[in-house]
Amino acid sequence: MKNLQFEQFAASNFHYIKHTRNFFMKSISDLGIHLIEFYMACPHFDIFNANFAEIRRLKKELDDREIQVCCSTLEQCNYPINIASEDKILREKSIEILRKTIEYTSILEAPYTQVLGGRGSYDLPKSEAWKRSKESLITLAEVGSKNNVCLVIEEASWFTTNTVYSTPLTRKMLDEVNKPFLKAMLDNCATETANENFRECMVILGEDMKHMHFADGKPGGHFVPGEGNLPLIDYLNILDDFNYKGAITFELYNRKYELDPHYYMKMCFEYISNYLK
Amino acid sequence: MSQIAAMNISYQFFSFEYFLNSVNKIGFKNIDIWTGYPHLLLDEDYESKCSNIFAKCKEKGLHISNITPKVIGWPFNIADKNKKIRNKAIEYLKRGINAAIILEAPSIQLVSGTGLYDESKDEAWKRSRDSLREIADYAEEKGKQLYLEPIQIVESNLVCNKIDLRKMLEEVDSPILNAVVDTTHMEKNLESLDEYFDYLGKKIGFIHLNESDQLPWGEGNSPINVYLKQLNKYKYQGSITIEICSKMHYLNPDYAMKKTYNFIQDAISRQL
Numbered sequence: 001m002k003n004l005q006f007e008q009f010a011a012s013n014f015h016y017i018k019h020t021r022n023f024f025m026k027s028i029s030d031l032g033i034h035l036i037e038f039y040m041a042c043p044h045f046d047i048f049n050a051n052f053a054e055i056r057r058l059k060k061e062l063d064d065r066e067i068q069v070c071c072s073t074l075e076q077c078n079y080p081i082n083i084a085s086e087d088k089i090l091r092e093k094s095i096e097i098l099r100k101t102i103e104y105t106s107i108l109e110a111p112y113t114q115v116l117g118g119r120g121s122y123d124l125p126k127s128e129a130w131k132r133s134k135e136s137l138i139t140l141a142e143v144g145s146k147n148n149v150c151l152v153i154e155e156a157s158w159f160t161t162n163t164v165y166s167t168p169l170t171r172k173m174l175d176e177v178n179k180p181f182l183k184a185m186l187d188n189c190a191t192e193t194a195n196e197n198f199r200e201c202m203v204i205l206g207e208d209m210k211h212m213h214f215a216d217g218k219p220g221g222h223f224v225p226g227e228g229n230l231p232l233i234d235y236l237n238i239l240d241d242f243n244y245k246g247a248i249t250f251e252l253y254n255r256k257y258e259l260d261p262h263y264y265m266k267m268c269f270e271y272i273s274n275y276l277k
Numbered sequence: 278m279s280q281i282a283a284m285n286i287s288y289q290f291f292s293f294e295y296f297l298n299s300v301n302k303i304g305f306k307n308i309d310i311w312t313g314y315p316h317l318l319l320d321e322d323y324e325s326k327c328s329n330i331f332a333k334c335k336e337k338g339l340h341i342s343n344i345t346p347k348v349i350g351w352p353f354n355i356a357d358k359n360k361k362i363r364n365k366a367i368e369y370l371k372r373g374i375n376a377a378i379i380l381e382a383p384s385i386q387l388v389s390g391t392g393l394y395d396e397s398k399d400e401a402w403k404r405s406r407d408s409l410r411e412i413a414d415y416a417e418e419k420g421k422q423l424y425l426e427p428i429q430i431v432e433s434n435l436v437c438n439k440i441d442l443r444k445m446l447e448e449v450d451s452p453i454l455n456a457v458v459d460t461t462h463m464e465k466n467l468e469s470l471d472e473y474f475d476y477l478g479k480k481i482g483f484i485h486l487n488e489s490d491q492l493p494w495g496e497g498n499s500p501i502n503v504y505l506k507q508l509n510k511y512k513y514q515g516s517i518t519i520e521i522c523s524k525m526h527y528l529n530p531d532y533a534m535k536k537t538y539n540f541i542q543d544a545i546s547r548q549l
Contacts (some may be wrong), residue, residue: 018391018393018394018434019393019394019395020393020395020396023393023395041352042352042354042357042359042362043352043354043357043358043359043362043393046352046359046361046362048352049361049362049365078350078351079350079351079352080313080314080318080351082314082315085314085315086315087315089320089322090314090315090318119290121290121291121292121295121315122290122291122528123291123292123295124292159524159525159527159528160524255431255432256431258394258431259394259430259431
């Protein structure tokens with residue numbers, strides 16, 4: 001390992017949502033971790049009702065524990081948030097909640113916020129969904145620019161979206177939106193689900209690749225290292241070869257870990273400590 | 278088959294019109310409307326959306342047997358410690374009851390919500406119970422039935438099995454709050470329909486007759502014949518809803534629902 005550092009690896013609260021925010025914070029401190037990706041979802045943060053006082057309170061809790069946020073991630077899979085929706089009201093609401101997320105992310109002093117392409121109904125024209133997604137992203141990238149928060153778009157799987165579900169489509173969206181505050185991220189479970197070669201993904205995105213979700217899978221699933229069958233070491237070696245400087249988040253976006261979240265987060269960091277030895 | 282309804286949850290990647298055309302063509306007479314995106318969100322404009330949906334169902338001769346407000350995965354938790362969230366959840370479910378009036382659906386399905394696993398379960402239980410009372414009082418006034426469903430431990434730490442369910446129904450103590458049993462969750466808990474009927478008797482007014490892992494029927498390993506025998510034994514007359522909650526099948530929901538319909542029809546004909 002020539003370039004990757006332990007400090008690039010981030011914890012996250014995706015699988016802590018059956019526990020209080022305080023439980024998560026304490027767990028991260030107990031692990032001695034100072035970098036997290038913050039998953040904006042209830043009950044840890046109710047973005048729909050939240051006000052400035054609440055986001056400032058969260059910032060203070062993080063500061064007290066000397067925790068930095070590398071990226072915020074609004075729940076966009078389960079919540080009715082879809083920037084490509086054919087339902088105009090829902091699309092506008094989705095843009096509004098992402099606008100609020102971007103503003104709050106700037107208060108957290110996090111450089112990035114994650115965004116998905118959304119989807120249109122599968123019996124309607126896919127090209128229209130793409131256009132709506134692109135228009136929404138142009139609007140949001142401008143909000144990002146005003147708040148100095150960069151959006152990073154993540155490909156979702158082909159069976160959950162019909163807009164951005166591969167790295168070439170991510171590239172296409174970046175090029176069409178063509179705004180400095182829209183960049184990209186990779187999730188190795190997603191690249192495998194799309195049957196992609198990780199090294200090629202890195203080449204396609206080049207300098208625009210800014211953030212990383214890391215987990216084991218079959219190929220999806222977002223498991224702890226060892227529970228899936230993905231070549232985790234290969235991804236790390238590739239990131240190292242490309243001299244990747246961004247954050248690498250352990251994302252255990254899977255209900256199976258919710259009953260004992262600390263144990264599984266610890267397992268991830270033990271894995272990476274051993275690897276970097 | 279006249280008791281059986283198809284739910285739109287497995288059609289969530291398709292338009293509502295597509296769902297109606299599909300189940301109508303397959304042969305269903307009843308539907309159970311799950312209020313998820315993109316079919317029917319219980320937002321500001323839900324009343325006009327409901328009227329529109331009702332007209333379309335009427336045109337096709339489809340009866341709406343139940344409303345299933347989407348809550349799992351959404352920030353609508355009736356047991357939440359945060360009062361704002363709890364109140365929002367209660368208001369949302371009341372809109373579900375109002376939707377049932379417009380859609381002429383006799384009932385609404387509910388779940389208990391959840392507490393957090395590092396906090397007192399008793400307190401969360403009380404919050405859930407109080408919320409359920411408020412919702413039940415409202416439904417009773419509006420002439421609707423409610424059915425509470427036990428779910429899995431990864432979804433809630435409150436009502437997850439027959440024992441929790443009876444305890445909650447007794448504590449809420451409303452004549453219109455009864456039980457719905459989902460065969461998938463029941464199997465995960467190593468429980469049986471016989472046990473539910475023995476333990477809850479007439480309180481059971483609704484069944485989710487689902488294949489293991491909520492797959493299309495015939496793709497898992499649940500004993501349909503055993504279930505049908507048990508329902509016959511108890512002379513079950515209530516509604517039955519079929520849910521397919523398997524993401525891979527969301528891409529071809531018509532195929533999955535048709536397969537399920539044929540499988541159940543065949544199993545019923547062999548019972549006679």
